[in-house]
């Protein structure tokens with residue numbers, strides 16, 4: 299599906315062939331086309347605009363990974379941003395609030411959106427996958443055939459439906475459903491409301507009245523994924539008047555224009571929980587942003603290729619860095635990368651909290667007034683050095699030290715502490731490199747950093763602290779000592795504050 303958008307984007311990206319960093323012009327040209335493509339795919343204008351802006355900021359200046367074209371790289375960036383917008387907050391899309399039985403689920407949407415079919419599909423899913431006892435009730439008094447339709451589907455999937463009582467109004471049916479669900483010991487009861495071709499006052503008033511008696515735990519809006527731009531207006535209306543907790547996009551198996559999913563999520567902020575992928579009862583799937591983003595672009599293979607290429611580069615960089623560390627070459631650029639990585643990982647406190655036995659240290663650090671500020675000050679000091687000085691900090695003379703400290707708004711003593719930290723870390727790296735056959739450093743790094751040296755971390759990465767087994771293995775390999783690379787906090791194993799950090803940047 300979404301061929302239009304996909305074709306459009308591949309045409310655009312094929313034009314980008316230069317290697318190197320993505321220039322602003324390249325990115326601008328590509329993104330102009332992306333915006334047109336999004337609009338053509340029925341993404342609303344403000345959403346397309348915001349989207350393109352976000353991608354522009356991320357793409358410009360980004361280094362083009364070896365073995366992929368800039369176009370491919372931009373596809374990856376666009377893909378990631380799509381995924382980001384589609385996912386919204388990290389909630390689990392398939393999760394429904396259906397505790398406290400019987401939990402009412404209200405199904406709303408326009409006529410023909412696939413509401414009745416979706417009600418049955420979801421009932422089947424809840425009973426089969428979650429072992430829930432489900433009761434379905436049709437509240438569509440406008441179209442008697444709709445009630446029959448639900449009863450037939452119920453029989454087909456083995457889910458109970460509320461017996462049809464002729465002449466009853468929707469509110470009365472909702473009350474009866476609640477009563478029967480309570481008496482019958484059902485976990486969930488689903489109310490399939492009437493649809494209209496367009497949103498009108500009567501439709502909304504009826505749905506609101508039902509909502510007021512049923513007090514639904516979930517109100518799911520069923521939207522035809524093929525209706526594009528219009529879908530967003532429908533969603534906004536229903537949400538404003540009824541209050542929607544989630545969206546189900548149907549007919550995502552057709553050659554939809556795809557834009558609906560994107561703008562619906564961006565405009566309403568409502569999570570898309572499920573997608574309908576066919577007429578059959580099992581054709582309902584949990585909404586997966588990654589998959590939908592891939593489908594919108596139709597370029598999953600390119601995304602995988604870029605990811606792979608990036609991994610390889612990271613592994614190569616890690617390998618090169620390791621070789622340098624083994625020779626005791628650990629300069630200010632390395633230290634800076636490590637400090638930046640620390641900030642990324644939640645700073646001192648977050649980092650120490652993650653390390654086994656480091657909780658106490660974290661408290662100490664807090665007492666001493668250590669926070670990200672210090673890491674940033676240290677980075678500022680390194681940034682005040684020249685390229686040559688960063689590579690060879692031992693060259694620093696007293697006068698330069700003064701200038702550098704002043705430039706970063708710090709004291710010379712702070713710079714000295716930083717230099718000491720860099721030397722100590724270099725020494726420890728070297729020692730680790732020599733330990734045992736095959737290089738303890740390598741082993742420790744493998745253990746700590748995971749699959750490919752230091753993958754996922756990029757150059758100068760930090761160990762995978764979330765993996766206690768890897769951490770333990772690494773510590774063992776080093777004879778119980780905390781490796782120097784760990785958090786770049788040499789001497790942490792000894793219990794004191796890391797050299798270079800204690801007293802760093804304290805106001806005098």
Ligand SMILES: Nc1nc2c(ncn2[C@@H]2O[C@H](COP(=O)(O)OP(=O)(O)OP(=O)(O)O)[C@@H](O)[C@H]2O)c(=O)[nH]1
Pocket residue numbers: 407408409410411412413414415416438441444492493494547548549550551552573574575576577581
């Ligand atoms: N291809 C495809 N068809 C679907 C999907 N969901 C529903 N349909 C079909 O769409 C048609 C309308 O679905 P209904 O469930 O009757 O729609 P409704 O919203 O309940 O309509 P009213 O009861 O008239 O309000 C049926 O033929 C369904 O089989 C889907 O995800 N993919």
